[in-house]
Amino acid sequence: MAVLVRFLLVGMMVVLGNGAVAQTAKSAGHSHSHSKVAKTAKKGSSAQAKTSAAKKRGTVKGNKTSKKTTRKTRASVSTRSAKSRRIAAHRKHHAAPKATARSIKLTSAFHATEQLRPMAQQLTATRSAAAYSGVESYARSHPGEGAAAAYLALGHAYMLDHKYDDAANAFRQASRAGKALDDYADYLGAQASLQAGRGADAYALLDNFAEQHPGSIFNADAPVMLADAYLQQANPQAALKVLLPLQETQQASHVGFRYALGRAYQMSGDTARAAAIFRSIYLKEPLSFEAGQSRAQLQTMGVPLTVAERKIHADQLFNAKQYSAASEEYHAIAKDSDGLSATDLDVLKLYSAVCDLKLKHISRKQVEALPETTGDSAALKLYMLAELSRDEDDEAGHDALIAQMIQRFPQSRWLEEALYSGGNMYLLKHNEKQATYHYSMLVKMFPNSLYAPSAHWRAAWMNYRLRNYAEAARLMDEQIQMYPSGVEVSSALYWRARIYEDEEHNFSQAVNYYRVLSTTYTNFYYANLARERLKVLGTQTPVAPSPVLSAVPQLEVPDLTGELPENEPHLIKARLLANAALNEYIGPEIQASETSSEWGALAEAEIYASYGEYTRSVQSMKHCGISFYSLPVDQVPALYWHLLFPQPYWPDVVAESKKNGLDPYFVASLIRQESEFNAGAVSRANAYGLMQLIPSVGKSIAKKQKIKHFKTNDLLNAKVNLELGTINLKQVLDRFGGQKEYALAAYNAGDSPVRRWMSSNDYKDIPEFVESIPYSETREYVQAILRNREMYRILYPGS
Template sequence: MLPREQDFRRFGETYFIGFSRISLLWILILFSLLFTHTFSQALPQSNAGDGLRPAGPRHSSLAQRKPKAGKEAALEKLSQNYLQSTRTKKALIIFCENNKKSQLAALGYFLIGYKELQDEKPELATKSFEKAASNATPIDDYLYYYWGESLFKLHEYASAQKKLAYFQTKFLDSPLKDKALSLYWETSLALNDPQAILNSIKSLGEAAENPEVLFYFAQATESLGHLGEALRDYQRLYYVFPLYSKNSIVSQRISILLESNPELEFDVPKEWKITRVEKLFSGKHYREAMKDLEFLFQSDSSLATVPQFQLWLGISQFGSGKYTDALQTLKGVDSPDRAMNAQAWFYVAECYRKLDDYPLFKQSIETLEQRFPESTWFEKALFSIGNYNLVNRHLEESMSFYQKIVDLFPSSPHVMDCHWRVSWQYYRLKNYQRAFDSFIDHLNRFQDSEHRAAALYWAARCKEHLGQPADALRIYQAVRRRFHNNYYGQLAEKQISSLSGIKISQELDLQVEKIIQGLEDSTGRANKIDLSQLQNVSWEAWPRVKAFTLIQLFDLAAKELSRSQVYGDSPAIYFQIAQLFYRGKNFMPGIASLGRVFPNHLEVPFDSVPKQVWEMFYPANFTSVVFRECKRQEVDPYWLLALIRQESAFNPQALSTANAHGLMQLLPSTAQVVARSMKLRRPTVARLTDPAVNIRLGTKYFADLVRKFHGQADKALASYNAGEDRVESWISEGGFVDSAEFVETIPLSETRNYVKIIYRNYWFYKTLYGQRKKA
């Protein structure tokens, strides 16, 4: 954006004397802006994180706001360029130097320092933060915290302590106050200034209730030579707060104190030991809980026969993979509490499941039924053995257990899924009338069922098989209207096309008519939020949020606005939070926030939701790389966009608990195999976070799956999630009329839902972005 004429006058009158100097400075700034814009356009698009433009007329994808003044707009552009490439740092510095007395300069220098600190350049960051401190800004708490952190990293502890002490006096309401306090204490320890820690803790109240406070209190008392007091506090931390993040350090300090000072004694109360076990067990830290229980029994053998502790030990052994030991322990549980005994027998059954001993697994559940027929643990065991048989494809056996839950536990949390699975099995057995009746029964019984769309769709398919296409068409149309953006709405659209010559039935089963009417009524009530009201905001009312947005730190702006105790939690706030995350390309939390504004967006007509909202729900990034690699591998790029959204929400740094990395969530072992097949260098784990590398390997892997399954995307997607061997096993069952039947029959809920979601994503990406070329 070029400055307006009045901006030139105000710029000169405020900061400089002499027109020629003003002109020269503005020429330099404008030249730097043009240079950085050109440079950023020349960057490889795989690193620029480009996005697709939506099909059709472009609506404003962000809230309607006043155009910013010339200098604010210049700072925004310079900040954006700097974050894309640090080579443009000089242009931002020139802007800051030319506006030394302005808050904008301080924000610019803060951004430079923040980026330098992120890039592990604390020495440069310290100098930038010092310049930023010359003018006050609404985000000075962030300045002083990160300034202190950069000095700490440089081992300039005295200076860091001063900055953090200043923070403590000036920014009591900052969201960084806890982190700043911990860093202040860490800095004080590095300076051997334990008294500073004790002085600051005095104002906080009772230290024993906060593990972080107690940790630094113990560190300070140890430094002062009060070893007995320090040992007691470390022991309290270890036993009462076993899940505290610094407990490995706590354990080391206890060992060092006791080894170095054998005269020290502290008799740990039995209650503390039990508290530690209980918290470890509740937190599912089973290995540690198991070890501590064994130590507890050694110290007091009478506790070994307490049923509660036996149960904890048995479950902890189970959770640690020691199934044989767990069986012995759990079978010894004999409590006056019947629920405890039922829980023990449930885990006995689970041990046999893990050991793959089906006869004893089933026998244990029969014991549960005989002894505890009304227990929820019996119901859980029925669901477990039903799933075991389903996964192992013993379908008749599986359905008998699911049906038992439906009959005996009508209020069970699993009854809805069980009823659905029994209904689907009738369909697979081609008993279409019974399947239809069961689908309708499901809709009547479970009005909030997550299987509503599926039940209605497959009820229509039953009608087709039963030779009643007019009834089927009427139901398909209801599915399309009510679940237009859903996987089943898209399936219904295809079926409607195939029945285009059929006349709609005027009379329909009364139960079905009632269900369809209920769906249509709920469609009319869904989601009537006025987008203009959500956009009617002013950053002037939120100076901290505005400051972050001016320097393009959208994540920090979104997190600031997420402080509900300050800003509230209205739909308008959530919408702004979503937009900020969207602008910062941090899509996953943005989608979650947007979902709070439009919770039923998948169940309303597509055109009733503004296009810019759909773009926020279904963002597109790194598209140049996606289209290039898809062209190379001859695969539809919209499948890749749909898959990446589900796998990582376009976060290059995504890391799963299974050690899958990057945009397409590749396991290092898989990436190495694919790279070898492409005759590429073996990728390191670090390189899997590079979008270009990850997409190239991931596209080849997905394309190979598509080719292996002869272009069938459903099989390829299922393989991407669950593995090729499993998919081939499922295919071998045969009898699938089409892709929809195969997907519905996938026995793993995660994989089944994964495929459905990506089909839905594909439809959105094709609809939003498919009518024109990539950006």
């Protein structure tokens, strides 16, 4: 009997940019000597545009606001800095907890196992025979909490190796040896027993778990796992006895709980209740593992899903970009559902076809052969034909199809998609007039579209590029007022100020815009440029700020502390978990503390950094929800900044940079963007190491440097990668006359596109070139590295 067991997993998180015109194969970006950016990516996805509209982010991914960082409407421009200082001055923190018997025992266990940490971390990373042997030896020679932590590390490694009996045995030994992490020993031991098919062994470990382990992060999940254990042993009544009292709790909303309850009803003979639960999971949680299991159970019970239900499920798969699975479901509905009308079958064919279009598995001939329908499905066929015209570089055909959609289906979501895609097509072609038309039409016809903020900004920028400054100025001010939380606001503020300065010669108002940009988006790429312009403009006669500036959201500095509550049990347990290499539980353990909003981000990153996991440390800071790039450096405890911008491999970075005449801050910023300091990183594009070098590039440089016996895996050696990577970076810079913006764009997108963009030769200055880069990832990549170089200079002066 298959039983679902829930694991807490931590992986490399890839956060994609929003509204991308074109995207690369990997998020970090690479050189022209790496993988090339896709030339003609389709319009940004709905999910991407939603991110753009809903989240306040900086020019790099992941710079977003959250409950910890909120914004309020600006009362007046002049009060911004003063209010920020007042907020900082009146921060209140919970009093640090006093030492308790519990915290003292946990601290003692932590210190007793500090020497285990490197061995346990190596075991988790490699799971080699030598690593297993080393930890086993440690367990035998360190009784008590030392042995307990070692056996936890062994059990965890055995779980990763799918050796569940060995894991269960190790967790039992951990429970006997010490009590500091006994909730982990019991919960993970039960999990291992369940996976080994011995659910009965889990009963005693999970029964009354919360009473035995008050405050454990597993208290909500333990009853579900206990129910799973009963179900595995064919005892549904016992499972119901565990689950039914929890139906009014928050846990009951979790899909794992609902699936277990459905299985308990099913096995106890209550098929009606079971079917209702499985049907709900299938429809409301389409991407979950339990959705597939629920479908299988419904089939086993002989309970059919309606055509409408299956169509809803397939639509949800499509919206989640699971095109292959959605296509299979559309095909299956058409094949299996007798009694469908010809019209219904035609619609299913069209929806299946659009999945194939997204997968690039369909030709124009096949689309043209699709049935003629009415309504939204007819608009869908025109959309597919327009996309194929785009791929075929048939502008006239594309535009005719768009015009037909505007006339026949002015409210169709497929027209919305087609307009955004068309705008992006013309953006890539440097046809500013047609791009402006498509983006403007989208905003006009779909003002609440998820694409609207991005489309509106692109229309504003196209007008700037066409030197229609009056219209560009109007649209930029409108951007600030209509989409104040959009990612485009810092760009709009800067370029509207430039129009005030360069075209309208209203230097005083330009100063107002630059100041708001500098203080509200303090560490953004455009804030740095704004400060440069303020230096040039100097003192100007004060004028009343434009009313537009009142729409700019005002930053509220989050309540952060640079001091960790050393006696907080959850913090001590998190550190102890690191000693046992149970890394995926560090974050959840910290978050279990009621006061973690004040210090949790710092604690988690600091724990990772303490054993050299700089990549995970940086990622935890990036994804903690704090908009660091909006915050003044002096209003955030220094530890946060140093964890967000670490200096691993710094002596080698400096040495290799100097050999090639490079700025080490610039190199460090590039490495942070490329690999997040993961020396072992290998991308899907086959780029290796810290500076993400393609093997052929590394081999070529190694040969010129007379490095003998060079092998591809040598690029995973930090020192070798830095030696060859800095040479490669210097070569790219030299090819572009030392201009960092051109070189970075080429490092990410390749030489050819950059040469093509440069050939326009109609940019007033370098910032205009950067904003005009049509590949969103490349533009954000360039801005991020230049911005982060400044952060490194500020944080490590004289390094």
